[in-house]
Amino acid sequence: MSRSTKSVAIVGAGLIGAAWAIVFARAGWNVRLYDVASGQTARAVEWISQRLSDLQSFSLLRDPPSVILDRIVCSPSLAEAVNGVAYVQESVLERTDVKRQTFSDLEGLLPHGALVGSSSSGIPASAYTEHVSFRSRCLVAHPVNPPYLIPVVELVPAPWTAEATVMAVRKIMLDVGQRPVSLSREIEGFILNRLQGVLLMECWKLVEEGISSVEDIDATVSHGLGLRWSFMGPFETIDLNAPGGVADYAARLGKLYHSIAASRDHHAVWSGDLVERVEGQRRRILPENGLKDRSAWRDRRLMALARDREAHASGAKTLDIQMISLDSDWQ
Ligand SMILES: NC(=O)c1ccc[n+]([C@@H]2O[C@H](COP(=O)([O-])OP(=O)(O)OC[C@H]3O[C@@H](n4cnc5c(N)ncnc54)[C@H](O)[C@@H]3O)[C@@H](O)[C@H]2O)c1
Numbered sequence: 001m002s003r004s005t006k007s008v009a010i011v012g013a014g015l016i017g018a019a020w021a022i023v024f025a026r027a028g029w030n031v032r033l034y035d036v037a038s039g040q041t042a043r044a045v046e047w048i049s050q051r052l053s054d055l056q057s058f059s060l061l062r063d064p065p066s067v068i069l070d071r072i073v074c075s076p077s078l079a080e081a082v083n084g085v086a087y088v089q090e091s092v093l094e095r096t097d098v099k100r101q102t103f104s105d106l107e108g109l110l111p112h113g114a115l116v117g118s119s120s121s122g123i124p125a126s127a128y129t130e131h132v133s134f135r136s137r138c139l140v141a142h143p144v145n146p147p148y149l150i151p152v153v154e155l156v157p158a159p160w161t162a163e164a165t166v167m168a169v170r171k172i173m174l175d176v177g178q179r180p181v182s183l184s185r186e187i188e189g190f191i192l193n194r195l196q197g198v199l200l201m202e203c204w205k206l207v208e209e210g211i212s213s214v215e216d217i218d219a220t221v222s223h224g225l226g227l228r229w230s231f232m233g234p235f236e237t238i239d240l241n242a243p244g245g246v247a248d249y250a251a252r253l254g255k256l257y258h259s260i261a262a263s264r265d266h267h268a269v270w271s272g273d274l275v276e277r278v279e280g281q282r283r284r285i286l287p288e289n290g291l292k293d294r295s296a297w298r299d300r301r302l303m304a305l306a307r308d309r310e311a312h313a314s315g316a317k318t319l320d321i322q323m324i325s326l327d328s329d330w331q
Contacts, residue, residue: 006175009034009081009088011102013044015145016119017091021048022148024089025071026061027176033074034081036092041074048072055148058303060310079109086111087172089141091119100128107132117141117155117169122193124186125158136162141169142190143178149302151179154190205264207281208274214281230305 006029010017013035021044025031033041052065061068075081082088088110092102099118106116116138118125129138140156147153153173157166166182173180183190189197203217228237235246242249286294 005086006030007032007085007087009075009085011035011078011081011088011090011106012092012119013041014091014093016143016147017089018044018047019051019146019148020089020091020119020143021072022051022055022068023176023178025068026055026063026148028063029071029176031072032081032085033072034078045069045072045074051146051148054299054303058300058307060303060306078105082106082109082111082114084111085114087169088114088116089119090116094121094123096123096127099123100131103129103132103138106134110134110137113137115139115165115169115172117172119143122189124156124188125161126186129158130160135160137165139165139169140186140190141173141180142192144192146299146302147178149299149306151177152192153178153180154183154192155180156183156186156190158186201268202264204270204274204278205268207278208268208271214278215285231309 008024008029009032010020010024011034013021013033017033017035021031021033025048033044035041035044049065049069052061052068055061056065088106090099090102092098099120103116110116114137116129116134118128118138118140120140120142125138125140129135132138135158139158139161140154142154142156144150144152155166155169155173170180170182181191187194199221206212206217207214232240238249239246242252
């Protein structure tokens with residue numbers, strides 16, 4: 001993609017839209033921010049400026065914050081925002097009617113060939129793009145909050161999304177440093193929330209049955225499973241947890257997992273009583289007035305982790321080069 005085509009319109013400048021602006025501008029893209037609410041884009045730019053300072057303090061920016069900020073322009077209208085852009089990242093409210101209207105509004109404004117990714121957390125693109133003439137150029141590109149620290153983006157095509165659209169949005173996401181993952185078709189919750197949902201279901205159940213506390217269940221992830229999961233997925237994890245790899249693991253432990261699954265009714269609802277119990281335990285660990293500070297602490301931890309991953313990635317590249325030169329020494 002040439003430099004002149006690296007322009008994106010972000011429609012909806014709330015939490016996620018502003019975060020997307022960081023992702024694109026940090027990667028050298030020109031960003032146009034648009035929001036229906038008056039004053040919202042200016043508030044977003046203020047917020048972005050603070051986040052860029054934080055990122056700089058963790059050495060996570062290649063360019064100075066002022067240079068990155070200069071790439072972001074607030075557009076007074078949707079027409080001006082999308083004029084000449086290669087890509088639109090729709091980030092309006094998670095409501096079918098609002099998204100549907102936004103896609104209608106793009107009709108006649110979207111440049112020829114421009115693609116539209118929706119940040120939708122759960123509403124499939126088929127629910128709000130069927131009626132537009134450019135529907136083959138639309139799909140869900142679902143980020144995880146905050147996308148400038150957590151790179152995965154789920155690409156979910158509607159039944160009418162062109163294969164070329166998926167491929168091109170995949171390339172755009174790689175270009176801006178994200179890690180796209182592809183789904184072959186729409187499914188509720190996409191991948192990430194389905195995985196999180198299964199784990200959460202068991203967490204609630206273990207509390208409901210009095211097997212363990214909220215604190216200890218969380219520790220099982222933060223001091224256990226999660227340590228590996230920050231750099232490898234569950235399949236790679238089990239591949240390395242049996243001497244013969246994943247098939248060996250399935251042979252050794254498959255029965256245990258089948259038995260656990262058979263013992264559970266995964267349709268169990270999170271009852272009001274149960275939510276109150278979990279809420280009570282959480283508030284004893286972290287009072288409500290500490291939530292904001294703890295969220296800022298989480299973001300700083302994510303920044304430290306991102307810095308470590310970057311250092312590791314460049315270390316791994318150096319290692320690859322050393323391995324290549326070692327290989328050539330052998331030839
Ligand atoms: N918050 C998260 O953790 C998260 C994570 C991943 C995806 N998402 C998804 O991202 C999208 C945005 O979520 P958010 O958390 O940023 O919400 P938000 O409420 O912070 O921001 C939404 C913004 O859209 C604006 N808006 C509404 N209608 C508009 C229109 N027609 N044109 C332009 N702007 C319009 C609103 O004024 C608001 O500023 C949703 O689909 C949400 O599900 C959110």
